[in-house]
Amino acid sequence: MKHKTIYFATGNKDKLREAKLILNKVDVIxxxxxxxxxxxxxxxxxxxxxxxAFEIIKKPVIAEDTxxxxxxxxxxxxxxxxxxxxxxxxEGLVKMLEPYKDKSAEAVCCIGYCDGKIxxxxxxxxxxxxVEPRAKANFLFGxxxxxxxxxxxxxxxxxxxxxxxxxxxxxALEELxxxxxx
Amino acid sequence: MKHKTIYFATGNKDKLREAKLILNKVDVIxxxxxxxxxxxxxxxxxxxxxxxAFEIIKKPVIAEDTxxxxxxxxxxxxxxxxxxxxxxxxEGLVKMLEPYKDKSAEAVCCIGYCDGKIxxxxxxxxxxxxVEPRAKANFLFGxxxxxxxxxxxxxxxxxxxxxxxxxxxxxALEELxxxxxx
Numbered sequence: 001m002k003h004k005t006i007y008f009a010t011g012n013k014d015k016l017r018e019a020k021l022i023l024n025k026v027d028v029i030x031x032x033x034x035x036x037x038x039x040x041x042x043x044x045x046x047x048x049x050x051x052x053a054f055e056i057i058k059k060p061v062i063a064e065d066t067x068x069x070x071x072x073x074x075x076x077x078x079x080x081x082x083x084x085x086x087x088x089x090x091e092g093l094v095k096m097l098e099p100y101k102d103k104s105a106e107a108v109c110c111i112g113y114c115d116g117k118i119x120x121x122x123x124x125x126x127x128x129x130x131v132e133p134r135a136k137a138n139f140l141f142g143x144x145x146x147x148x149x150x151x152x153x154x155x156x157x158x159x160x161x162x163x164x165x166x167x168x169x170x171x172a173l174e175e176l177x178x179x180x181x182x
Numbered sequence: 183m184k185h186k187t188i189y190f191a192t193g194n195k196d197k198l199r200e201a202k203l204i205l206n207k208v209d210v211i212x213x214x215x216x217x218x219x220x221x222x223x224x225x226x227x228x229x230x231x232x233x234x235a236f237e238i239i240k241k242p243v244i245a246e247d248t249x250x251x252x253x254x255x256x257x258x259x260x261x262x263x264x265x266x267x268x269x270x271x272x273e274g275l276v277k278m279l280e281p282y283k284d285k286s287a288e289a290v291c292c293i294g295y296c297d298g299k300i301x302x303x304x305x306x307x308x309x310x311x312x313v314e315p316r317a318k319a320n321f322l323f324g325x326x327x328x329x330x331x332x333x334x335x336x337x338x339x340x341x342x343x344x345x346x347x348x349x350x351x352x353x354a355l356e357e358l359x360x361x362x363x364x
Binding site for chain 1: 218219220221222230255256257259260261262265269274277281282
């Protein structure tokens with residue numbers, strides 16, 4: 001594999017560090033851009049963000065979008081999860097499923113890639129369920145305390161640093177890595 | 183008031199007819215555009231749509247966006263109402279409020295206007311509450327069967343054609359009319 005450089009449209013240092021770690025032979029440069037976020041499916045949102053980022057940077061670039069999809073709500077709140085979390089918090093999200101027996105959910109990360117010629121989306125999914133908040137100190141991030149991945153009896157928050165070995169973002173980055181290594 | 187022409191970025195004939203009726207001295211021309219819909223507040227979404235429409239048409243243009251805001255959910259589903267309706271239907275929307283006593287909601291219409299120099303948003307709000315679906319034949323449109331405006335014991339659907347005299351869209355169009363008449 002040749003040495004490659006890729007831009008990552010993010011202002012989030014943790015996400016950048018994770019990407020550098022996984023795409024280890026690729027030089028990943030973080031670039032904070034204020035990209036508009038569209039309504040739609042996670043794939044569409046990530047793809048559109050990557051296209052917009054390419055229009056600005058004019059170099060191979062990735063952009064990511066995360067969704068939390070409740071089965072009982074047919075995939076919603078989906079990409080709108082951040083708005084829901086900001087407004088109604090973890091408790092409010094749990095309450096959305098109160099009328100339903102099915103608490104299952106999918107954590108989805110889509111990474112859009114655009115280099116001006118090729119536009120692709122790489123997707124990582126972790127299946128799990130929504131639970132009452134259970135958190136580990138210093139790992140209170142986002143909806144991590146209410147998402148328990150299948151096969152674990154810990155939430156993403158309780159898994160702490162271990163989360164990154166099994167996360168939806170990790171999976172999407174591994175898909176991207178395969179593509180970049182081709 | 184001088185005779186004016188305005189474009190309305192919509193493919194919806196009913197919305198166009200309503201706009202023509204209310205803005206009666208203005209020549210309203212419908213134009214179906216596939217505008218991207220952003221995430222955000224109704225004002226932002228409508229404003230952005232109007233800007234995008236102007237970029238295409240290069241003539242004074244309006245675009246509208248509708249939101250249904252549940253008080254208990256701090257304004258959500260908001261502009262995402264269409265996605266929620268498509269996915270989980272009227273029953274699913276009612277269920278979102280099952281864990282809450284407060285069933286109040288606001289129907290919001292924002293009309294963005296852009297003529298290249300001025301960009302403005304006109305907002306119409308109707309307060310009401312979310313109820314079990316009650317509908318009148320031929321008025322099953324969208325979430326009308328589950329929204330009961332305050333001061334009426336009928337849902338938007340049951341109000342039939344009367345709805346348009348009190349609707350959020352009517353109110354927003356009246357605001358726009360004042361502006362155009364200046």
